[in-house]
Amino acid sequence: xxxxxxxxxxxxxxxxxxxxxxxxxxxxxxxxxxxxxxxxxxxxxxxxxxxxxxxxxxxxxxxxxxxxxxxxxxxxxxxxxxxxxxxxxxxxxxxxxxxxxxxxxxxxxxxxxxxxxxxxxxxxxxxxxxxxxxxxxxxxxxxxxxxxxxxxxxxxxxxxxxxxxxxxxxxxxxxxxxxxxxxxxxxxxxxxxxxxxxxxxxxxxxxxxxxxxxxxxxxxxxxxxxxxxxxxxxxxxxxxxxxxxxxxxxxxxxxxxxxxxxxxxxxxxxxxxxxxxxxxxxxxxxxxxxxxxxxxxxxxxxxxxxxxxxxxxxxxxxxxxxxxxxxxxxxxxxxxxxxxxxxxxxxxxxxxxxxxxxxxxxxxxxxxxxxxxxxxxxxxxxxxxxxxxxxxxxxxxxxxxxxxxxxxxxxxxxxxxxxxxxxxxxxxxxxxxxxxxxxxxxxxxxxxxxxxxxxxxxxxxxxxxxxxxxxxxxxxxxxxxxxxxxxxxxxxxxxxxxxxxxxxxxxxxxxxxxxxxxxxxxxxxxxx
Numbered sequence: 001x002x003x004x005x006x007x008x009x010x011x012x013x014x015x016x017x018x019x020x021x022x023x024x025x026x027x028x029x030x031x032x033x034x035x036x037x038x039x040x041x042x043x044x045x046x047x048x049x050x051x052x053x054x055x056x057x058x059x060x061x062x063x064x065x066x067x068x069x070x071x072x073x074x075x076x077x078x079x080x081x082x083x084x085x086x087x088x089x090x091x092x093x094x095x096x097x098x099x100x101x102x103x104x105x106x107x108x109x110x111x112x113x114x115x116x117x118x119x120x121x122x123x124x125x126x127x128x129x130x131x132x133x134x135x136x137x138x139x140x141x142x143x144x145x146x147x148x149x150x151x152x153x154x155x156x157x158x159x160x161x162x163x164x165x166x167x168x169x170x171x172x173x174x175x176x177x178x179x180x181x182x183x184x185x186x187x188x189x190x191x192x193x194x195x196x197x198x199x200x201x202x203x204x205x206x207x208x209x210x211x212x213x214x215x216x217x218x219x220x221x222x223x224x225x226x227x228x229x230x231x232x233x234x235x236x237x238x239x240x241x242x243x244x245x246x247x248x249x250x251x252x253x254x255x256x257x258x259x260x261x262x263x264x265x266x267x268x269x270x271x272x273x274x275x276x277x278x279x280x281x282x283x284x285x286x287x288x289x290x291x292x293x294x295x296x297x298x299x300x301x302x303x304x305x306x307x308x309x310x311x312x313x314x315x316x317x318x319x320x321x322x323x324x325x326x327x328x329x330x331x332x333x334x335x336x337x338x339x340x341x342x343x344x345x346x347x348x349x350x351x352x353x354x355x356x357x358x359x360x361x362x363x364x365x366x367x368x369x370x371x372x373x374x375x376x377x378x379x380x381x382x383x384x385x386x387x388x389x390x391x392x393x394x395x396x397x398x399x400x401x402x403x404x405x406x407x408x409x410x411x412x413x414x415x416x417x418x419x420x421x422x423x424x425x426x427x428x429x430x431x432x433x434x435x436x437x438x439x440x441x442x443x444x445x446x447x448x449x450x451x452x453x454x455x456x457x458x459x460x461x462x463x464x465x466x467x468x469x470x471x472x473x474x475x476x477x478x479x480x481x482x483x484x485x486x487x488x489x490x491x492x493x494x495x496x497x498x499x500x501x502x503x504x505x506x507x508x509x510x511x512x513x514x515x516x517x518x519x520x521x522x523x524x525x526x527x528x
Contacts, residue, residue, distance in 0.1 A: 002031040004097045005090075008064035009041070016061025017050070018043050019095075031101045033079060052077040063087040064095045073102065082106040149272045153258075156265055158183050158204060170273060172244035183269070188242040189251075197239060207255040207267050238278065241271065249273045303332035360397040362446055362517070363388050363427055369406050370425075373414060380419045389428040392446060395519055401493050402517075405501070408486035409450050409513045416454035416475055417510075424451045429519075436514060437504060443518040445499075451512040457505040465503070466491040474507065490515075 005023035008016055021037040029035055037045055050057065053076055063070055067089040075082050085099040150167030154160055160183050163175040171187055178186055183204060189197040199205055240248040251271045258266040306329035309317060317325065370377075370386065377384050413423050426449045430441050441447075457465055461472050469484040494501045498518055505511035 387426040413452035448515040453510040456507040
């Protein structure tokens, strides 16, 4: 310890104003940092101490005048040190100060106190966050409970982590029994024929692997193809969920991956029972098919009689009569085209189309179509070119369906390309993993590309272009005819029978369509 023996100095009113060091031990200097203090007043050694530490004079003054010892801690500002002091009085107006330098201890105590304050603040923040999380959880629970669709959340491996009330009712599983189990094992999925869908082909697996939202096409309404140009991967056909009691129901499924820090960590699957939708859609399609069949007979009769009148079988016609007959004939042809298109749509949607697979030369099919269209190409003075790769194999396909795809795209290009415009067609082979127009091709395929310099598709309507009966605003103003079914049929065929179709377009600059046909033709069940 440091020891100092001092004489207290009082003013005329008995107030302590200074003290003189009379003795100091050898530890005094290292503990205080003060040298040669004996015989000197403290105000000489530490100027300003009366202002910075007036309590020091008050305590030493009391001890020197009363003789009562005191212990205290003090921070001497001028020295920037903490001391623990025990003061005693040997005789009146004199005192002995025994002290220790406790600066390090005080610093440690301050750190501890700061740490306590910080911990208290963290604890209070955690409590606030827990309250916020509890509130958010309550909101989430309320939202999940109010959602009419089934909601299941899974982790990256497909393990169920949550299941809302609607999902429990639809599937027959309780949440507590489902959590921790693999969705793929707990809830099997089948196609319409009862064939089990493999794990890798389920919407949830596709979403987890690809990191993009996945949805199934559940109906044949205009909404069926919405989002086909966005980051949503559309899976054709209807899937059936198998309940706990082994019964099943058709489900409309939408899966969105959960992404954290650019990494897929799970997925949220929404599904609903679409039994009624399927029934309504089937009735609607059957009605269209029946009505189309009934219309076809009278329209064909009108066409036949118009042709007979124009041929002169009923006698000569005046110029005005001939004009009327030609208009009837043209209108009847357009009506027949519309009815044929509606019948094709109905057959595709009902799965009533007889599929005829045979070895097919894609280029030969395209050349046949071009030959038929040569008259229109020449009439509009269109610059038409076709480029064909040398390594094209013969594939297994339905030639009528392939012909329908190409005809619909090519006829649109001819219809909406102005006179003296340009149409380019190319056919080539691509390998799995290659990119075409920025799109990765997942199978060895043949790519048909048809590019025109026509009116293009408005950007705000491009997501609707494969919808049934849809025609863009700019082509409606051209009064160019058309049913709005051609591209719908193309998309329906490609989705139902294996393949891809997409496009890029700029209004007033033209449109390019791409058709991807897998070399190993994976025919889907036509009843889908």
